[in-house]
Amino acid sequence: MPAKKRTVRIGNWYKSDDEKVHFVRKRKAPRPAKLRKIVPGQVLILLSGRFQGKRVVFLKQLKSGLLLVTGPFKINGVPLKRVNSAYVIPTSTKVDVTGVNANQIDDDYFKRTQAQRRKNEQGFWAKRGELTAEQQTAEKTRLDGKRNTQKSVDAALITAIKKTQLLKQYLGARFTIGKTTRPHELVF
Amino acid sequence: MKGQADQKKEATKTVKKVKTTNKSAPVRLWVKAAFTGFRRSKVQQNENQALLKIQHVEDVASSRFYWGKRVAYIYKAHTLQNNTKFRTIWGRISKSHGANGVVIARFGRNLPPRAIGSTLRVFLYPNRA
Numbered sequence: 001m002p003a004k005k006r007t008v009r010i011g012n013w014y015k016s017d018d019e020k021v022h023f024v025r026k027r028k029a030p031r032p033a034k035l036r037k038i039v040p041g042q043v044l045i046l047l048s049g050r051f052q053g054k055r056v057v058f059l060k061q062l063k064s065g066l067l068l069v070t071g072p073f074k075i076n077g078v079p080l081k082r083v084n085s086a087y088v089i090p091t092s093t094k095v096d097v098t099g100v101n102a103n104q105i106d107d108d109y110f111k112r113t114q115a116q117r118r119k120n121e122q123g124f125w126a127k128r129g130e131l132t133a134e135q136q137t138a139e140k141t142r143l144d145g146k147r148n149t150q151k152s153v154d155a156a157l158i159t160a161i162k163k164t165q166l167l168k169q170y171l172g173a174r175f176t177i178g179k180t181t182r183p184h185e186l187v188f
Numbered sequence: 189m190k191g192q193a194d195q196k197k198e199a200t201k202t203v204k205k206v207k208t209t210n211k212s213a214p215v216r217l218w219v220k221a222a223f224t225g226f227r228r229s230k231v232q233q234n235e236n237q238a239l240l241k242i243q244h245v246e247d248v249a250s251s252r253f254y255w256g257k258r259v260a261y262i263y264k265a266h267t268l269q270n271n272t273k274f275r276t277i278w279g280r281i282s283k284s285h286g287a288n289g290v291v292i293a294r295f296g297r298n299l300p301p302r303a304i305g306s307t308l309r310v311f312l313y314p315n316r317a
Contacts, residue, residue: 047217089312177215180244184251
């Protein structure tokens with residue numbers, strides 16, 4: 001019996017030599033992260049970063065999967081902030097957030113503006129980093145807007161917090177590991 | 189002494205404007221762990237796997253909490269790097285070792301042997317809860 005001839009299929013299209021094709025990852029949209037047992041209004045402990053140990057109130061999960069939290073700012077200095085759920089310990093304490101409206105806040109709220117990026121420039125680009133007068137006023141209005149958003153979101157939250165005894169002090173205190181603390185035995 | 193009084197007033201005025209710094213005590217969000225050595229037999233060792241004895245962890249069930257947690261070995265050097273003289277080697281706890289709570293950690297670069305006996309920081313993240 002004659003051996004079967006192996007045929008190699010030659011493609012019909014040949015790329016030109018000078019054409020450079022970027023490697024494109026197929027997954028562009030972030031997968032919506034699963035929220036494991038964290039409920040809006042729950043108090044979380046931040047584990048790393050500038051506010052490590054602070055107890056904050058969870059508001060909602062953003063589209064990127066990050067958690068939107070707030071101190072509230074007046075109580076412990078933590079502003080509206082995005083946090084990765086892996087860098088957080090959820091506690092059993094819950095705050096009533098039915099009156100809190102954080103609907104207008106999404107990932108774009110936290111995007112860095114060009115003026116911000118310019119401000120951080122150093123060295124060769126330092127001259128370009130100085131903001132023009134109109135950029136400065138734009139920055140000022142942007143920051144004022146942020147302050148107002150913070151205040152409006154926190155207002156309802158603070159009235160809810162004041163109803164529970166010692167909750168304000170609890171949120172103002174930081175979590176720390178002492179000499180005899182065993183995190184693997186702690187029930188948060 | 190009107191001039192002096194005015195100067196004092198100015199001084200107190202400016203002091204009021206200065207923001208008060210954070211005076212709270214530093215918090216510790218990491219657990220102490222002793223680097224007891226590399227995983228080894230009597231005459232041979234594997235430097236890729238570091239044995240860590242985490243404080244207050246005495247059995248395998250407790251050590252399971254620390255699986256996946258990030259560990260840092262922090263040391264000082266003479267020259268500045270990233271504006272600081274402190275340097276770190278990061279790793280993760282990969283598995284338990286034995287019955288008494290010892291864990292094995294793997295680092296980005298293997299730990300230097302002079303770190304044996306030193307305290308490493310086991311952080312509480314990533315939190316798998």
